[in-house]
Amino acid sequence: MSEIPKNLKYSKDHEWVEISENIATVGITLHAAESLGDIVYVDVNSLDKNLSQFDKFGEIESVKAVSDLYVPISGKVIEINEALLNNPEFVNEDCYDKGWIIKLEINDTKDLEELLNSEEYQKII
Amino acid sequence: MINKEQTLLMNQSKKGRKAINLPSIGVPETSLPDSKFLRKDIELPEVAQLDLIRYFTNLSSLNYSIDTNFYPLGSCTMKYNPKINEQISAIKGFASSHPNQSDENIQGNLEIMYDLQNELGEITGLPAVSLAPLAGAQGEYAGLLIAREYHNHNNQKNRNIALIPDSAHGTNPASASMAGLDAVTIKTTNEGDIDLEDLKNKVNENVCVLMLTLPSTLGLFEPNILEITKIIHDNGGLVYADGANLNALLGITKFGELGIDICHSNLHKTFSTPHGGGGPGSGPVMVAKFLEKYLPYPHIKKDGGKFIQYKPEFSVGRLNGFYGSFGILVRAYAYIRSLGAEGLREISENAIINANYIQERLKEHYELTSSRRCMHETVLSASKQKEDGVKAIDIAKKLLDEGFHAPTMYFPLIVEEALMIEPTESESKETIDKFITAMIKISELSKTNPDEITNAPLNLPVERLDEAQAARNPVLAWEKK
DSSP states (O other): OOOOOTTOEEOTTSEEEEEETTEEEEEEOHHHHHHHOSEEEEEEOOTTOEEOTTOEEEEEEESSOEEEEEOSSOEEEEEEOHHHHHOTTHHHHOTTTTTOOEEEEOSOSGGGGGSBOHHHHHHHO | OOOTTOOOHHHHOOTTOOSOOOOOOSSOOOOOOOOTTSOSSSOOOOOOHHHHHHHHHHHHTTOOOTTTSOOOBTTTOOOOOOHHHHHHHTSHHHHSOOTTSOGGGGHHHHHHHHHHHHHHHHHHTOOEEEOOOSSHHHHHHHHHHHHHHHHHHTTOTTOOEEEEETTSOTHHHHHHHHTTOEEEEEOBOTTSOBOHHHHHHHOOTTEEEEEEESSOTTSOOOTTHHHHHHHHHHTTOEEEEEGGGGGGTTTTOOGGGGTOOEEEOOHHHHTOOOOSSSSOOOOOEEEOGGGGGGOOSOEEEEETTEEEEEOOTTOOOOSSSSSSOHHHHHHHHHHHHHHHHHHHHHHHHHHHHHHHHHHHHHTTTSEESOSSOOSSOEEEEOHHHHTTTOOHHHHHHHHHHTTOOOOEESOSTTSTTEEEEOOOTTSOHHHHHHHHHHHHHHHHHHHHOHHHHHTOOOSSSSOOOOHHHHHHSOOOSOOOO
16 A cells, blocks of 8 residues: 555645645655656656646656646646656655655645545545 | 677677688778778777677577567557568569659559559548558548648638547557647546547537547447547547557448548558568558548549559648658558458458457456457456566566567556557467466466566566666667776
């Protein structure tokens, strides 16, 4: 069973989000990382863009497949994990910490109502 | 025989060794002038002729091909390429003709292309055919350009959406994007059929075309195909069939009779021309009569008693320099003519029987995607084996140890741990039984000794490669240590 931190919120597309004041940090879940297998490339082309909830913000490529990445919450992309771009294996090694992908500046948290908590996410995987 | 100690040619180099010793020519020698074209920084190996010959001969013996063993690569239709096709395409008039010769000089070649156009039109029920596309993806691209041009011509430039099921080949959305269309995903059911509700929700006045694969990438025939084509037509859109799986339909049904307007066919799959590094591809595009005027050129027609190349009235243009892969067209023509209509139908029937035989024999051992009868390929899931730590990729690697090419893995994406197996009609029951035995052995082993699978392959020149590292940090050239 994949580890699912209780302090995060989850999308049905297997992204996690952590809110700290008006900054949302986004990554993919351990379940997603394990399903994809070894990640070889992370591509984010949305820096400085304003995105709505569930918009595509980039792509992630593993030895098996390329998948789209979606923002679990509306906001402006203000930072990309530069270290991750050169070390995509961080997603496999530590998807909830070193493997974070982007940070968003958010206006409010009402989008969170559309997301799942750890117990609800556990049920869908 | 496997020599794991094979040393790279570069590393066999010994100063002064030569492959050929020429006799003295009896005239004074001069050294080459200094020039920027004479680069001294390139390391070239100095080896004896015998070592050179052994090196390449041993490497060549490692090649795996349909001529050496079973190749159950789903969706790729790795069938046998009868050698008579090679002999016919090597006839001097075919092999030596030049693409710049005038039409009068190559009437025989043009006649073959004309006949092949008609045959593919008859087989698919879409009578207007262009042989120009050089591969399946270029056939898709040509088909989408035709669809777009048709709408433009009817003052519907707004139609810029390609509806594509989530089970599609990756080339479909890529081709749509190349053709300037926006790909919109249509959901499929667990069995890979199009979700009709989702289709109805997404169809609108901006839809250019629906691209669907038939049989689907799960190897199943779409039961609602007539309803699907009606929904699209009622909204003014066109329907494109990806003919990658045409091997299942020959002589059984025709795309044209199902309401499909455009399709392509990979000659290098269904019509047994070499592929997978063995030869250039060919992906003719077939369309309904009302779309003929948009076909790429050159298109071949018969005018009086002569065969001529011409440009259709509203042609989408040229796809490449000349005629497509002419040598491949001759091979496909030879294949179709040697089988005839009844023979072609038997091809598909036997491909379907072989795939269902494998599905039935393996369903106790691997999870089936669908309980329905499959068409020419079956998609299994290694989800049971995964519980013991054995994934689809491990099973694929173990099959290499057992002497088989691996099936297609992790596709379609909607199937967990997918193993997609396509035996084709070429294989004997004995060969298929050996493969089934190996698959059952691997399934048993996953319960008793999973390490033996997850460490495979052990009997090949190289053991398990680090695929992630190879993708992250590829080393593409020899470097001096």
